[in-house]
Amino acid sequence: MVGIASCLAMTLCEWQMGKTQETQYKQSSFQRMGKICLVLCLLFAIVGLTAYKGMEQVVPMGDYVFNYPANFGNRINVPADNPTTQQGVYLGRLLFYEPKLSATNNISCGSCHQQSKAFTDGRALSIGVNNGLATRNSMSLANLLWARKFFWDGRAASLEDQVAFPLTNSHEMGQSVQVSIQKLSNTRLYPGLFKIVYGDSIITGDRIAKAIAQFERTLISANSRYDRYLRNAYKPTDDELKGMELFSRGPDPEKGIRGANCTHCHGGPKTYLELFHNNGLDSISKDEGMAAFTGLVTDRGRFKVPTLRNIALTAPYMHDGRFKTLDEVVDHYSEHIKQSVSLSAFLQGESNEVGGHSLKLLPKEKKQLIAFLNMLTDSTFITDKRFGNPHQSTKN
Amino acid sequence: MKKYAIVLLLLIAGLTTNAQTATKEALIKVTGEVTTPLTIGNAEFQQYKQTTVTRKDRDGKDHTYSGVLVSDILAKAGVTLGPELRGENLAKYLLVEASDGYQVLFALAELDRGFTDRTIILADKVDGQPLVPADGPFRIIVQDEKKPARCIKQVTAMKVMFAK
Numbered sequence: 001m002v003g004i005a006s007c008l009a010m011t012l013c014e015w016q017m018g019k020t021q022e023t024q025y026k027q028s029s030f031q032r033m034g035k036i037c038l039v040l041c042l043l044f045a046i047v048g049l050t051a052y053k054g055m056e057q058v059v060p061m062g063d064y065v066f067n068y069p070a071n072f073g074n075r076i077n078v079p080a081d082n083p084t085t086q087q088g089v090y091l092g093r094l095l096f097y098e099p100k101l102s103a104t105n106n107i108s109c110g111s112c113h114q115q116s117k118a119f120t121d122g123r124a125l126s127i128g129v130n131n132g133l134a135t136r137n138s139m140s141l142a143n144l145l146w147a148r149k150f151f152w153d154g155r156a157a158s159l160e161d162q163v164a165f166p167l168t169n170s171h172e173m174g175q176s177v178q179v180s181i182q183k184l185s186n187t188r189l190y191p192g193l194f195k196i197v198y199g200d201s202i203i204t205g206d207r208i209a210k211a212i213a214q215f216e217r218t219l220i221s222a223n224s225r226y227d228r229y230l231r232n233a234y235k236p237t238d239d240e241l242k243g244m245e246l247f248s249r250g251p252d253p254e255k256g257i258r259g260a261n262c263t264h265c266h267g268g269p270k271t272y273l274e275l276f277h278n279n280g281l282d283s284i285s286k287d288e289g290m291a292a293f294t295g296l297v298t299d300r301g302r303f304k305v306p307t308l309r310n311i312a313l314t315a316p317y318m319h320d321g322r323f324k325t326l327d328e329v330v331d332h333y334s335e336h337i338k339q340s341v342s343l344s345a346f347l348q349g350e351s352n353e354v355g356g357h358s359l360k361l362l363p364k365e366k367k368q369l370i371a372f373l374n375m376l377t378d379s380t381f382i383t384d385k386r387f388g389n390p391h392q393s394t395k396n
Numbered sequence: 397m398k399k400y401a402i403v404l405l406l407l408i409a410g411l412t413t414n415a416q417t418a419t420k421e422a423l424i425k426v427t428g429e430v431t432t433p434l435t436i437g438n439a440e441f442q443q444y445k446q447t448t449v450t451r452k453d454r455d456g457k458d459h460t461y462s463g464v465l466v467s468d469i470l471a472k473a474g475v476t477l478g479p480e481l482r483g484e485n486l487a488k489y490l491l492v493e494a495s496d497g498y499q500v501l502f503a504l505a506e507l508d509r510g511f512t513d514r515t516i517i518l519a520d521k522v523d524g525q526p527l528v529p530a531d532g533p534f535r536i537i538v539q540d541e542k543k544p545a546r547c548i549k550q551v552t553a554m555k556v557m558f559a560k
Contacts, residue, residue, distance in 0.1 A: 149497065276496050290495075295419060296419065297419045298495060299495060302496070341529050343530065
């Protein structure tokens with residue numbers, strides 16, 4: 001924009017110079033000066049306004065560099081046909097917070113994935129267009145760069161595939177791709193941005209999904225107290241340390257080792273291992289989980305084991321949001337695992353009591369475990385301006 | 397009365413059969429650097445030469461696992477084992493995946509008789525009984541390995557790949 005304004009200013013200047021040379025013998029110097037001043041004022045106004053608008057929409061360009069701790073590992077998942085660029089992330093962020101992508105123009109991805117709640121919405125089931133309820137609990141969007149299977153049942157093999165679902169699902173954003181394309185095409189903002197990102201201004205469903213996926217990959221949470229502890233920059237409290245021990249140890253009552261064995265599924269610095277388990281919520285799960293598409297009886301009620309990053313912010317818990325608090329979650333694993341043919345093997349017969357059938361943590365141990373879980377809250381992640389709604393500062 | 401009982405029995409039998417057919421059989425897909433991709437269910441599994449491995453489980457007791465050599469399955473898929481396991485083929489590995497998404501890998505040389513006598517099998521029985529649903533129907537058993545972490549349960553896929 002600044003470039004266009006400069007060209008326009010130069011052309012007008014040249015034209016003005018030529019004109020003043022031709023007519024200078026006819027005009028008094030007073031008149032001449034007045035006209036030049038007027039034209040210059042107008043030019044400054046045009047250049048100023050154009051430059052201001054240009055500043056407002058400066059699109060960062062070039063490869064996007066992911067910054068994350070070395071202990072997160074480099075097994076990241078970026079599809080070859082959707083490399084992450086700064087301009088792609090810029091567009092993706094605008095689309096992520098774009099309510100025009102919903103049938104009612106008031107729901108965006110950011111409605112059910114709110115930054116202040118680590119990109120969840122605090123509801124058991126999210127409310128979509130026309131007050132429809134989503135089928136499962138809204139998942140936190142953190143550290144998706146390392147994920148390879150998406151949704152609670154892992155049915156999508158890429159973030160790009162995942163993104164397409166809520167946009168069109170009748171209980172979520174409920175708008176066909178064609179209508180979304182039409183709406184975006186009618187804005188002043190988007191056709192130009194698609195040209196910057198994709199080389200031409202054609203808007204497609206595939207391009208919308210790709211840009212949103214690019215933005216979502218940048219949502220990296222790596223600055224919790226736990227991360228700072230791992231890099232020797234935070235000294236945990238006694239309860240946090242005890243909780244960490246319980247979190248990472250399997251119980252072995254015969255050797256006097258007490259534990260909750262959480263790292264079996266939530267291990268590593270990311271507290272995420274991309275596993276899918278039936279965690280004993282029901283004897284017969286109402287929701288089939290992965291069995292809906294594998295057809296295996298052992299996959300009934302099998303769901304993704306989510307990251308525990310920011311877990312204190314992402315209540316309610318489980319695929320159906322049945323547990324309102326972390327206390328309820330810990331109680332479940334400690335005492336209320338339901339036996340079934342689909343129950344994952346590691347949850348069968350794990351106990352802190354010799355011959356016990358459930359974990360049987362002590363009240364004090366539960367508090368310590370939750371103290372550790374609170375260490376996973378990353379306050380910089382939920383306030384990072386790069387992840388917030390950009391539309392307050394962009395005219396559409 | 398007898399007639400009704402027979403009809404009732406037939407109905408129950410019919411329903412049971414329906415319930416069973418609604419559930420799919422667990423299969424293992426063998427893909428990647430193979431000449432013949434395979435899909436292995438129970439019928440295919442039984443066609444391989446059966447063998448046994450004894451190892452301790454988490455209960456600290458010895459158990460006898462029966463099944464087939466992983467190398468036999470890979471050989472049938474045309475994986476570069478035996479005389480072909482040399483040069484760049486030594487940079488190949490087998491990635492095994494389970495229903496829960498858990499993955500473990502073995503270098504091809506760990507599976508080849510020319511390199512090791514240690515037996516790695518795909519088991520379907522323990523102490524003569526089918527594996528329990530949470531472990532089976534197929535589980536990798538690695539002979540003599542101290543930790544059981546690579547004795548991956550509920551195997552669904554085996555993929556041979558080149559290290560990049």
